[in-house]
Amino acid sequence: MRLRDILLALLIGVGLWQLLVVITDAPHFILPSPWRVAQAAWRSRAIIAENAWVTLTEVLLGLLVGTVLGALTAIQLAYSRTAERLVLPILVFTQAVPVFALAPLLTLWFGYGMGSKIVMAVLIIYFPVTSAFHDGLVRIDSGYRDLSISMSANRWNFLRHIQIPNALPSLGTGLRLAAVYAPIGAVIGEWVGASRGLGYLMLLANGRAKIDLMFASLIVLACLTVVLHILVGLLATQLTRYARGISIT
């Protein structure tokens, strides 16, 4: 994605939105025009920034914790056959539970603050990260394993020096997914019960019939997600370049 393309897409999106407003002649409390939303965003910039910061913190912490937990789990699964046999089916099974359904419980257990949202984000990205990374760890040219055995390598060193670097592109794939899911997790957590955050602000604005503010919050959330997606994408590309031996740019 190049910056020029992004700007162009943005322009087209805003144009279509304006067109929709004109064609449908919808009242501004149903579909505000882009200009109205921009005005509302500017007026409420302080409150939007404050709540965006909360959501961003939740998302980043959730990403960090979820990635670390997921990566450690994947390594443990790749290291121990027993763990793989016992834990992998459980992990797959738990995926049948829609994580969103847990949101009220998480609020009950971890409170109305950031904690429950971070846990929500962690839960939602844990499996994609684990599964992508684990896949990369075990999907390795068997020749490397043979070579390592002939070199009298122990399992841990094989994992550390060969399997893990070899699986970094797969970890990158998991991270890309996580960057999409983590904001969803945080916002759903905020919808279920929060006193801060963009999700909370959207509900609040909705309740007070400030649809333009609601739109502004939504757009800021979308922008945050896109920027996050781009940054994580860059990181994932670097991981792949490293594993392929292409110099880091």
Added chain:
Amino acid sequence: MAGSPGILLRGRHRVDGKLLFDVELDIPAGRWTCLLGKSGVGKSTILRLILGLDTGGDFSGAFHATDDAPLDGRISYMAQSDLLLPWLSVLENVCIGARLRGQNPGLARAERLLDRVGLSRHAAQKPGTLSGGMRQRAALARTLFEDRPIVFLDEPFSALDAGTRADMQELAAEVLVGRTVLLVTHDPAEAARLADQITVLTGEGARNWPVPVTPPLRAINAPETLACQAQLLDYLRGRKACA
């Protein structure tokens, strides 16, 4: 290399209950043995058995070193695929064995070995920037780094172009001198140049083929090399009974 033992193997190997081969193999100490045979006859399987790698079959029989010491940790292995790790430099690839054993990498020795295979100028490069022949030389340096008395080579040069292959044969003959080498090859010319012993594997057994009286490394165009190569080729094609 002093103290390179030979290997004796006797037994039969089955894959899915079907007999693959029933052999008695005698790999002489400190010499080059070239193992030939039709594709799928079990040449790689023999190497893998002795190395303790998965063969996907059942072996009943035994093998041992002629000095009766365990073979564990005394064989280094090089396959057709160079198996260089793309994220490591050539130098780091050469000493990967030390890292995998949790030992000090011994960079100075790795550098000397790279010099020996003519790659010192490329030590810091990533394998992806090297040609096929250079990559195979790096893999050879990695094999040498293991410094083991026995070396198993499974068609290591077969993916190289003819010129590079001839260079690699000469280099390998030079740097592996004194070690017990078992080279799997499908190329009669390679065997005729390099072998102290030529062994042809069939389902019925392993049979040694006469080698030229001159010692290896033989010139490609020496009459005895050419004669050996031609007769061996005829035999492998099933046109000639064993000489």
